[in-house]
Amino acid sequence: MAERRPAVPRPTGVLGGEDDSGAAGPRPGRWFPGWTVVVLMAAVLAIGVGVTFYGLSVYLSALTREGRGFSLTQVSVATSAFLVATGVTGLPVGRLLARYDARAVLLPGLLATALAVLAIGRVQTAWQLVLAYTLLGAGFAAISVIPASTLVARWFVRRRARAMSLVFLGLPVGGALVSPLVAVLVERLGVAGAGPWLAALLLGVAGPLSLAVRPDPGRRGLLPDGDAPSDGTTVDPATAGSSAADAFADPWFLLVGVALMLGMLSQLGALAHLYNAVSERLDTTIAATALSTAAAASVVGRLAGSWVFERVALPRATAGLMTLQAGSLVLLAVLPTHAAVVVATVAFGISMGNLQVLQPLLLADRYGARDFAAILARGNLLVTVGMALGPVTVGAVHDLAGDYTAALAACAVAAALGAVLMLRAGRLPAPAVR
Helix, strand or coil, X not given: CCCECCCCCCCCCCCCCCCCCCEEEECCCCCCHHHHHHHHHHHHHHHHHHHCCCHHHHHXXXXXXXXXXXXXXXXXXXXXXXXXXXXXXXXXXXXXXXXXXCXXXXXXXXXXXXXXXXXXXXXXXXXXXXXXXXXXXXHHHCCCHHHHHHHHHHHCCCCHHHHHHHHCCHHHHHHHHHHHHHHHHHHHHHHHHHHHHHHHHHHHHHHHHHHCCCCCHHHHCCCHHHEEECCCCCCCHHHCECCHHHHHHXXXXXXXXXXXXXXXXXXXXXXXXXXXXXXXXXXXXXHHHHHHHHHHHHHHHHHHHHHHCCCCCHHHHHHHHHHHHHHHHHHHHHCCCHHHHHHHHHHHHHHHHHHHHHHHHHHHHHHECCCHHHHHXXXXXXXXXXXXXXXXXXXXXXXXXXXXXXXXXXXHXXXXXXXXXXXXXXCCCCCCCC
16 A cells, blocks of 8 residues: 555556546446545545544634633644644645645545544643644645645546535535534543544544545556546556646745645635624624525535636636625625625635635646645645635734724735635646656
């Protein structure tokens, strides 16, 4: 399972648009195992994100109430350490995925996450809490966006947008189904008592699911999308495309990275403060409705995106979603009425459901699957910076201005700038493949 991936003949062209690899076409009447990989990784994502990312708010509430002396600031610092660790650890995760079977990354990631959850229930000091959250972030990096996106990029080309949207459904499913379970366990048993149950969920359920994942279609004698090589040879899709060095030297990479960083700064900043912003202006009932509306719209938007992204140029689609996000935040900022909140949160939820999916799609479409994991890891670091800065930025602007009008407007400006950068990136020529 941990063997190095064998070198195989490289097909002509980049597996990121039309299939130019000499495939004979899909095999009719047979289940393509790439869809099994999608289902398995969606389930792993749901469990992982439910225990970690969505579980952070549950742990924050419990840790500040359990009598171990943790302040809100100390737990918030630990949460920031989680985000930083997720972004930084993504870099070695990308390199490991390029060299080894994906299961050799997923299983240690699950083990690290399980150990971190157990540690969070036992730590007694602030520095110990930061270390536990850092381990949690490192484990999350190895079981979430980068491995899931890398596997989809290897198994799919023509249906990549659809497959990526479906695998990323694990994120809202984890928030809707797994995080409530985490909340119930922590509420009844405390963080320490819930830890063994959550570790069992990670290792006992997500572990076997990860073991069932197959790393690429080349080992099954297939090309992406289930195509059979016309000459009967096995082609490894991970060898097709631009090198990481060429991608990092491409101005498009930095331009898109900054654009997505601004989009995610806007998105996570607004999302983290959405409940407070609406309840401060209207009431808590409408605020709760706004959160649930945004969550439901994100699922609908993700499903619709799987169809749209196969038919619209990806930079243009990304710019459109960022513009929609900016408009929804302007509406929230200037018109705090019940009807406006519903319309704005539907629009915001649609953009929220798709921006995270678009980053791996954009990178795979431009650079192919050859060094995709390493390229995505560096791009994801920029996005993680935006995610970490978003809530802090919105909070700081709110405190300076005294209300959420300026804070939401700042989020809208960030999203609009991201849209402008994406449109500029869409006009840059594609890199030459060497």
